[in-house]
Amino acid sequence: xxxxxxxxxxxxxxxxxxxxxxxxxxxxxxxxxxxxxxxxxxxxxxxxxxxxxxxxxxxxxxxxxxxxx
Numbered sequence: 001x002x003x004x005x006x007x008x009x010x011x012x013x014x015x016x017x018x019x020x021x022x023x024x025x026x027x028x029x030x031x032x033x034x035x036x037x038x039x040x041x042x043x044x045x046x047x048x049x050x051x052x053x054x055x056x057x058x059x060x061x062x063x064x065x066x067x068x069x
Contacts, residue, residue: 016060025064029057 031053035045 015058017063018060019063027064028062029053030060030062031056033062 034056035049035053038045038049
């Protein structure tokens, strides 16, 4: 019986970079934004929160946009 090489069928999630002028002075991931908001409203992070934040950070990043003068 022949064994065929199995291809990696995982699909890379689309990576988006959103430019938001005045939102932040540094590049921030969506997972980091969600973590900051939940801490601000006194929700305690669980063990999987860091993994989820890292995963969501790969999908969407907020970059500082060009400021209009």
